Amino acid sequence: MQSVVIAALIALVFFFNQASAKNLVRVGGYEFPPYIELEHGLAKGLTVELIRQLNQLQQEYVFELILTTPIRRHQDYQQGLFDAIFFEDIAWGWGQRDIAIDNSPAFAKDxxxxxxxxxxxxxxxxxxxxxxxxxxxxxxxxxxxxxxxxxxxxxxxxxxxxxxxxxxxxxxxxxxxxxxxxxxxxxxxxxxxxxxxxxxxxxxxxxxxxxxYQHQLLIHPEHPLAIDTLYHWVQQLLQQEPLSKEFQRYKLELMPAQPSK
Missing domain, CATH: 3.40.190.10 (Periplasmic binding protein-like II)
Incomplete structure (x- = not known):
């Protein structure tokens, strides 16, 4: 019995070590339907679905949503509250404030x-x-x-x-x-x-x-996840259901995929 308990504890420690070894990607998001909608305090929408799909696609990174507001998002990013933001445009105050952030090619148009x-x-x-x-x-x-x-x-x-x-x-x-x-x-x-x-x-x-406007992916330049890798994953997911169906539903125009740099 004791050996079973010890084996279980070792397995549990191994699980948590593996989980903690994964890199966390905190994705900022604000109410912006159909990308993020808040219903009874819970977020849903295309950003939430994209995060879910990214977590299923690979095992190296864990993506999680961090809520902010349109007017506070630049400050929250600079204070380190989140690492990345999806369905965004570098021209929406990021470049004007000379904020250090990498942006992908556009992947959708609205x-x-x-x-x-x-x-x-x-x-x-x-x-x-x-x-x-x-x-x-x-x-x-x-x-x-x-x-x-x-x-x-x-x-x-x-x-x-x-x-x-x-x-x-x-x-x-x-x-x-x-x-x-x-x-x-x-x-x-x-x-x-x-x-x-x-x-x-x-x-x-x-x-x-x-x-x-053309939606882009933005991420901190010092984050372990390179913007080219993130863009490649998203392009891969956009060719599959349910994201492809959701984009069609909202009449979002997909932009042609750009080759890696």
Whole structure:
């Protein structure tokens, strides 16, 4: 009996040593549907699924999600709270702040478009000139319309922008006629209208695009996991289910894979 207990203890110690030997990759993420959605305090979405798939694909690294916010993510990264961030763009404040971080080639494309009530906006020409119109946006997000300004006071005073915490709130402000328009991602609109098809007749979606952005993977340059390796793994997963199906569902355009450097 004693030998059995000793063998079990040795196996347990070996298990924990193996687990601790794995390199941890803390992936920062903020509410940004369909990439990250928070429901009753739990995160779901494409980033969560990608993390799960990466952990299944290989055994050397363990990926885990660390929640942050759009406005706090740069500071949290610089303070060492996370190592990497997915579905991000180096142009979203990282390069401007001269933050040391490696970025992959783009692997997916999404757009930000405007919405308005059809009862107020009768045609696409309504979106041509948004001066004088109120607009809902997300706190901490960068918009081409506002020259990528993120200061809430400037956005409110100069661009008549109301800032909320998520796209759902932006859409609801339009539906309740509390703002004239809102900027939302095309991928979120597909998700929203799939859940609430009866709202489609009420909303006019602009052909005008505020900005198209190409999602990248970002990771600390001193992390043991090289950005080229991470990019290769993600490209491998994007060719398989369930990620390929999820990308099709949200009409996300996959970018051609780039060769390793």
């Amino acid at each position: 757009d930000e478009v405007f919405i308005a009530l059809r009862s107020n906006a009768s045609s696409q020409q309504w979106f041509d000139d948004l001066s004088g119109k109120t607009i809902a946006g997300i706190l901490g997000y960068h918009y081409q319309l506002t020259n990528y300004e993120t200061d809430p006071d400037i956005l409110a005073d100069t661009y008549r922008m109301t800032l909320v915490s998520n796209h759902q709130a932006s859409v609801e402000l339009v539906l309740k006629e509390r703002t004239d328009s809102a900027i939302v991602t095309r991928s979120f609109l597909y998700q929203f209208l799939h859940a609430y098809p009866e709202k489609a007749a009420q909303l006019l979606i602009s052909e005008r695009v505020d900005q198209s």
